[in-house]
Amino acid sequence: MRYIFSIMMLLSSVFATAQISRYAPSAVRVGVDPGTFLYQIFSQKRNFFEVEGDMDIDNFFLVADLGISSITIDEPTFRYENNGTYRRFGVDVNLMKNDPDLNVAFFGFRHGHANFNDNLDFDTRAVIQSNTKWPNTTETTSNNQARANWFELNTGLRIRIVKQLYLGFTVRYKLFLSVKGTEDLKPYYIPGFGKNIGTSAAGFNYYISYRLPFRKKIVYTDTKNDKTAVEKSKVKP
Numbered sequence: 001m002r003y004i005f006s007i008m009m010l011l012s013s014v015f016a017t018a019q020i021s022r023y024a025p026s027a028v029r030v031g032v033d034p035g036t037f038l039y040q041i042f043s044q045k046r047n048f049f050e051v052e053g054d055m056d057i058d059n060f061f062l063v064a065d066l067g068i069s070s071i072t073i074d075e076p077t078f079r080y081e082n083n084g085t086y087r088r089f090g091v092d093v094n095l096m097k098n099d100p101d102l103n104v105a106f107f108g109f110r111h112g113h114a115n116f117n118d119n120l121d122f123d124t125r126a127v128i129q130s131n132t133k134w135p136n137t138t139e140t141t142s143n144n145q146a147r148a149n150w151f152e153l154n155t156g157l158r159i160r161i162v163k164q165l166y167l168g169f170t171v172r173y174k175l176f177l178s179v180k181g182t183e184d185l186k187p188y189y190i191p192g193f194g195k196n197i198g199t200s201a202a203g204f205n206y207y208i209s210y211r212l213p214f215r216k217k218i219v220y221t222d223t224k225n226d227k228t229a230v231e232k233s234k235v236k237p
Helices: 002-016 036-040
Strands: 029-032 046-057 059-075 079-092 104-123 140-162 165-180 199-211 218-222 227-231
Touching: 029 165, 046 199, 059 104, 079 140, 104 165, 140 199, 199 227
Parallel strands: none
Antiparallel strands: 029 046, 029 199, 046 059, 059 079, 079 104, 104 140, 140 165, 165 199, 218 227
16 A cells, blocks of 8 residues: 555656646657557458557657567468567657647657567478478477567657547667577567568557646747746647
């Protein structure tokens, strides 16, 4: 109970200072990638589900992405399966800080981490390209509890459609850092990163997001002579 009480006191402190501090958060925005539903309907190879959340701190956003992923490649001579989870954490800078509709054009970075298992079943006769009459045999190799890390540079938009509903996208440039626990099999795919065929990769996500406000957003404008705070009255909590 004391942990719950401590968390409640911390949240109360944050909300209590919201009216006096420009760095107090004004809202949390939560969104999903609608492409996940299209993959589940039309794709027999890949499925994933991703949730994005951000919280504003003045002109910056703390961002977190959480996702699950699976991919299956079934060919005549082999079958590859990959299942895992991933997460990304980072910071965005809003380039539209004075927009009355709280639209966002951002640039930022993420650190990505994935935990996954993968498995490869393959026909040994096909691998050695043998024309002998030896019977086909199937070998299996796999990775359990593999881990991967990467770094991302991101840019994108979040545009208000109606009330607190936003549509947007994120473009990602990913730089591979490390992978561990893959001594037996080089993974073909890494959840959240993509195909493991180089040291970099590109990515793209659509998002449908809903903004949950704590208070009205305040814009701080700096001039040579004074500093004023203007309330953004167009967007109501």
